[in-house]
Amino acid sequence: xxxxxxIKEYILKGIEEETVNRHTDQFWTNLHNxxxxxxxxxxDMDEALQVWSGEMExxxxxxxxINKVIQKGIYDDFIPRTQEILSSLPHDRKIMxxxxxxxxxxxxxxxxxxxxxxxxxxxxxxxxxxDDIINYGxxxxxxCPEKFxxxxxxxxxxxxxxxxxxxxxxxINFTLGFSARQNVMAANIxxxxxxxxxxxxxxxxxxxxxxxxxSCIGEKTVIETQKHIRxxxxxxxTGTRLIxxxxxxxxxxxxxxxxxxxxxxxxxxxxxxxELSGSFTSRLNxxxxxxxxxxxxxxxxxxFWEVDSKLSKLAKHLGNNLPATGPELEDxxxxxGFVDMFPVLNDEEKQRISDDxxxxxxxxxxxxxxxxxxxxxTLLNLAGLASFTTDQTALDNRIDSILK
Numbered sequence: 001x002x003x004x005x006x007i008k009e010y011i012l013k014g015i016e017e018e019t020v021n022r023h024t025d026q027f028w029t030n031l032h033n034x035x036x037x038x039x040x041x042x043x044d045m046d047e048a049l050q051v052w053s054g055e056m057e058x059x060x061x062x063x064x065x066i067n068k069v070i071q072k073g074i075y076d077d078f079i080p081r082t083q084e085i086l087s088s089l090p091h092d093r094k095i096m097x098x099x100x101x102x103x104x105x106x107x108x109x110x111x112x113x114x115x116x117x118x119x120x121x122x123x124x125x126x127x128x129x130x131d132d133i134i135n136y137g138x139x140x141x142x143x144c145p146e147k148f149x150x151x152x153x154x155x156x157x158x159x160x161x162x163x164x165x166x167x168x169x170x171x172i173n174f175t176l177g178f179s180a181r182q183n184v185m186a187a188n189i190x191x192x193x194x195x196x197x198x199x200x201x202x203x204x205x206x207x208x209x210x211x212x213x214x215s216c217i218g219e220k221t222v223i224e225t226q227k228h229i230r231x232x233x234x235x236x237x238t239g240t241r242l243i244x245x246x247x248x249x250x251x252x253x254x255x256x257x258x259x260x261x262x263x264x265x266x267x268x269x270x271x272x273x274x275e276l277s278g279s280f281t282s283r284l285n286x287x288x289x290x291x292x293x294x295x296x297x298x299x300x301x302x303x304f305w306e307v308d309s310k311l312s313k314l315a316k317h318l319g320n321n322l323p324a325t326g327p328e329l330e331d332x333x334x335x336x337g338f339v340d341m342f343p344v345l346n347d348e349e350k351q352r353i354s355d356d357x358x359x360x361x362x363x364x365x366x367x368x369x370x371x372x373x374x375x376x377x378t379l380l381n382l383a384g385l386a387s388f389t390t391d392q393t394a395l396d397n398r399i400d401s402i403l404k
Contacts, residue, residue, distance in 0.1 A: 006085050007097070008143055011104045017112035022054035027278040029055055031257060034280045039263040041245065043069050043106060045113055047266040051273065058117035059110050060173070060245075060263045062151065063124055063388035066103055067395040075102055079402045091403075098399045099123055099392070100136060104143050111147040118144075119173045119194075121151040124389040128326060133161030134168075141170045149193065151175045153388070154182060154381055156333075156342060157326035162190035163319075173243070176384045178202060179304045179377035180225040181311055182341070187232040187240050188312075188319035189329075194261065195229070197222045200246035201358060201380055202304060206292065209362035215291035217304065218246075219255045223286055224305040226259050228312075236319075250275055258282030299366070300340070300375045311338060340375040343368070345382075353379075354386040 028038055032055045040048050043061035061069075082101050086094045100123065107120040120140050126132035137150045152162040154176040162172045172192035177183045178201070186195045199218025207214040222244045229242045241260035247253070250272035253262065257280040264272070296302045314336055323329040330342040345353070352364055360379040368374045 003085055004139060007101060010085060011101055011143055015108055015112055017109050019115050020052060020113060022115060024054040027273055028053045030278045031280045034257040034282045036257060036259055037261045039261060041263040041265045043110060051266050051269040052114060056116065059114060060119035062121045064391040066106065067391040069106060070102060070395050070398060076402055079399055095396050095399050096123055096125060099395055104140060107148060108144055111144060117147050117149055119149045119151050124392040127153050127155050127385060128157045130157045130161040133157065134164055137165040137170050149173045153385055154186065156329040159186060159189045159329060160322060160326060162192055163322060166191050176381050178380040179221060180228050181303060181307045182377055183225050184228050184307050184312055185315045187229055188315035191238050192240060194241050194243050196243045196245040197225050198246035199244055200248035204359050205376065205380060208359050211294050212292035216288035217290035219252060220288040220290055221304045222256055222259055223284060226284060228307060254280060255283055258284040299369050303375050304377055340372055341378055343374045343378060353382050356383060358383055358387045
């Protein structure tokens with residue numbers, strides 16, 4: 001058994017970041033006054049310092065962003081000093097535990113430096129294991145209960161694990177959502193503090209696969225999702241808020257003003273401050289037309305923003321009757337006719353998802369899409385988790401190379 005108290009003490013020891021001044025900026029105040037909370041989408045302190053403003057409330061990291069930071073080598077001296085505490089663990093678990101230490105340590109430095117909340121991500125190896133999701137979620141919370149928000153990925157186990165953590169008072173950022181229907185599931189079942197639409201990747205999926213110019217499809221998905229989340233939190237009495245994530249262009253800040261939360265990459269925030277007037281008005285009543293060269297119902301593209309009433313009822317039922325395991329939840333969804341949300345993939349298909357990176361190659365999946373066995377939002381979710389896993393593996397490999 002690992003000495004969790006010693007690990008916590010080690011993570012907390014000797015953090016001496018100087019908190020930055022929280023000067024306000026009318027530009028960001030105007031956006032905030034539309035009802036949008038502003039986060040920065042980075043874990044890199046130098047990047048954040050370039051654009052940080054007093055209206056910004058949090059930073060959010062993920063497996064890709066934290067890997068980018070660790071690969072700079074700033075923790076290479078820190079990593080070997082963790083090993084005395086972890087000496088009793090098998091090598092693979094030692095690496096996973098070291099990754100947890102690094103995430104927590106860096107998250108704490110960010111909270112000290114900027115004074116805001118920080119979303120910290122679970123190791124991707126926990127994504128389908130409810131016990132690990134709960135264990136690491138509770139440990140993150142124990143390290144910094146005031147400032148840490150725990151990111152749990154959209155999987156069947158993640159939906160259940162996030163709900164059980166939420167019931168224990170852990171603040172949850174439920175990540176890797178790509179559609180209104182996925183977020184209706186998450187809002188009813190997991191009931192997290194935050195959930196996401198990765199809108200930028202939706203647009204890139206359209207452009208890279210040559211089925212449109214990608215304009216407005218991510219924005220439409222966010223706006224329609226926001227309407228559902230507003231109704232669900234009113235119905236359930238929860239505080240779940242929607243994050244517009246994977247923002248790619250500063251114009252999107254104007255197009256989605258009024259959405260609960262933006263998490264903005266520093267480069268986009270800097271461009272927005274330079275290029276936009278700052279005269280924000282709420283756009284929550286917009287009805288954007290997606291830039292598609294195919295009919296919106298073709299290849300189930302409408303599933304990004306439309307929600308079947310049967311699915312809404314099922315999600316509410318599952319929220320009130322929580323399945324015990326991920327496989328049980330998946331079986332229920334498939335038996336109720338929602339095979340395309342939790343598809344059964346063979347080993348070759350799983351490898352294809354991983355090989356394609358963040359954006360799936362549509363042509364390889366057309367037969368399954370048209371047969372209703374998978375959908376574009378599901379493909380992007382699976383690809384997102386696979387991409388995070390690749391970056392997590394790169395981080396783990398760096399840890400391994402230092403330990404050898």
